Amino acid sequence: EVQLVESGGGLVQPGGSLRLSCVASGFSLSSYWMGWLRQAPGKGLEWVANIKGDGSQIYFVDSLRGRFTISRDNAKNSLYLQMNSLRADDTAVYYCARLEGGAAPGPFPYDSWGQGTLVTVSA
Amino acid sequence: ETVLTQSPDFQSVTPKEKVTITCRASENIGTNLHWYQQKPHQSPKLLIKYASQSFSGVPSRFSGSGSGTDFTLIINSLEAEDAATYYCHQSNGVPWTFGQGTKVEIK
Numbered sequence: 001e002v003q004l005v006e007s008g009g010g011l012v013q014p015g016g017s018l019r020l021s022c023v024a025s026g027f028s029l030s031s032y033w034m035g036w037l038r039q040a041p042g043k044g045l046e047w048v049a050n051i052k053g054d055g056s057q058i059y060f061v062d063s064l065r066g067r068f069t070i071s072r073d074n075a076k077n078s079l080y081l082q083m084n085s086l087r088a089d090d091t092a093v094y095y096c097a098r099l100e101g102g103a104a105p106g107p108f109p110y111d112s113w114g115q116g117t118l119v120t121v122s123a
Numbered sequence: 124e125t126v127l128t129q130s131p132d133f134q135s136v137t138p139k140e141k142v143t144i145t146c147r148a149s150e151n152i153g154t155n156l157h158w159y160q161q162k163p164h165q166s167p168k169l170l171i172k173y174a175s176q177s178f179s180g181v182p183s184r185f186s187g188s189g190s191g192t193d194f195t196l197i198i199n200s201l202e203a204e205d206a207a208t209y210y211c212h213q214s215n216g217v218p219w220t221f222g223q224g225t226k227v228e229i230k
Contacts, residue, residue, distance in 0.1 A: 044222070044224045045159075045167065045210055045212070045221040045224075047218055047219040047220065047221070059218075061218045062218065095166055095167075100172070107155035107215055108214060109157035109173075109212065110157075110159075110167075110169065110212075111178065113166040113167055113168070114166060115166055116166055
């Protein structure tokens with residue numbers, strides 16, 4: 001069974017940093033593109049970034065590039081989101097999700113999602 | 124950036140009724156359009172991929188259609204467990220974007 005478990009969320013002051021982790025099980029992480037998405041309280045879904053199975057290709061939403069970094073450690077079955085210079089409007093549930101297509105690039109949907117981890121940016 | 128506009132924003136429906144949700148894209152995205160269901164306090168779940176293909180395990184009452192800029196999600200014979208917010212999502216071009224969501228409430 002495919003499982004994605006996020007962790008690392010919490011309360012952080014404006015300007016602070018957090019690193020989110022997502023541990024995958026039930027499949028070979030290295031064989032899949034993965035992504036991070038977020039959802040502000042009571043709001044819709046927002047795409048953050050995707051990363052190729054070997055980490056060699058990354059796509060990021062323009063508004064977060066430079067403050068956020070996506071990475072992965074396939075040996076640890078883990079995906080990461082490093083978030084710096086956090087602002088109040090970064091407050092959201094952050095989800096990691098698997099892209100359906102495996103290692104190939106393409107316009108794939110997200111076929112598995114984690115339960116999410118809440119990041120709250122507040123003084 | 125491709126903007127996805129869903130309608131309606133909210134729908135209150137009686138069980139066994141048919142629900143129709145539309146998603147309009149600001150540019151041609153072919154069939155690179157997917158639908159997700161999100162129940163309260165849960166993560167989204169994939170329902171329909173590439174506009175009309177049912178994802179594994181999804182009940183047959185969910186169907187999708189469309190291409191280009193206009194897409195539709197249909198729920199035939201709504202069940203109480205279908206109370207949720209439904210999102211369309213385009214993966215045709217970066218940045219990937221989502222519709223604002225359609226909340227379906229059971230009367």
